[in-house]
Amino acid sequence: AQSVTQxxxxxxxxxxxxLELRCNYSYGATPYLFWYVQSPGxxxxxxxxxxxxxxxxxxxxxFEAEFKRSQSSFNLRKPSVxxxxxAEYFCAVGGSGGGADGLTFGKGTxxxxxx
Amino acid sequence: DAGxxxxxxxxxxxxGQEVTLRCKPISGHDYLFWYRQTMMRGLELLIYFNNNVPIxxxxxxxxxxxxxxxxxxxxxxxxxxxxxxxxxxYFCASSFKxxxxxxxxxxxxxLTVL
Numbered sequence: 001a002q003s004v005t006q007x008x009x010x011x012x013x014x015x016x017x018x019l020e021l022r023c024n025y026s027y028g029a030t031p032y033l034f035w036y037v038q039s040p041g042x043x044x045x046x047x048x049x050x051x052x053x054x055x056x057x058x059x060x061x062x063f064e065a066e067f068k069r070s071q072s073s074f075n076l077r078k079p080s081v082x083x084x085x086x087a088e089y090f091c092a093v094g095g096s097g098g099g100a101d102g103l104t105f106g107k108g109t110x111x112x113x114x115x
Numbered sequence: 116d117a118g119x120x121x122x123x124x125x126x127x128x129x130x131g132q133e134v135t136l137r138c139k140p141i142s143g144h145d146y147l148f149w150y151r152q153t154m155m156r157g158l159e160l161l162i163y164f165n166n167n168v169p170i171x172x173x174x175x176x177x178x179x180x181x182x183x184x185x186x187x188x189x190x191x192x193x194x195x196x197x198x199x200x201x202x203x204x205y206f207c208a209s210s211f212k213x214x215x216x217x218x219x220x221x222x223x224x225x226l227t228v229l
Binding site for chain 1: 212
């Protein structure tokens with residue numbers, strides 16, 4: 001069965017500092033990987049996704065993530081965070097077979113931005 | 116497009132009552148997903164549909180839960196009877212054709228069962 005682990009429940013970062021959120025996955029074949037962001041009281045918004053090609057993917061709001069098959073990881077990074085980045089971040093994995101699958105999400109990482 | 120629309124946004128009900136959550140997916144999307152979010156269990160897939168047909172309902176917790184998609188523009192998730200442990204935020208999402216296509220989430224319905 002597929003699974004996603006986000007080892008950090010909370011992360012606190014100073015505004016302007018760099019950010020890395022960790023994500024490890026378990027999947028039997030080539031996975032499709034996603035990062036979503038959820039602001040309080042809102043739905044989820046896709047930041048970026050990986051399904052093939054270049055292992056470094058660029059997303060919205062200045063985020064990027066790198067797929068490392070050998071480490072089963074898909075960590076999210078941002079070189080300089082802004083106060084508006086404070087939110088809950090979810091990593092997710094989906095199947096790469098035909099059609100679409102429901103996603104399996106990690107428990108999320110709550111990002112706190114210090115002024 | 117208005118995005119995925121869910122109603123109601125908030126629902127408060129008493130234990131034993133029937134609850135119906137509604138979802139309108141993005142026009143042209145072939146897939147519709149229902150997820151549940153709780154503090155303890157995080158985001159869980161309940162059921163999803165392809166072209167109005169249920170594909171995988173293994174995430175539906177109990178027989179008290181049922182979902183339908185009578186047409187391409189409407190789906191319901193029903194809980195009967197409701198219990199306090201059903202309190203959660205329920206999200207609907209839709210996507211085009213494959214897992215590589217983005218799943219667009221609605222704003223969610225926050226359900227409280229007293």
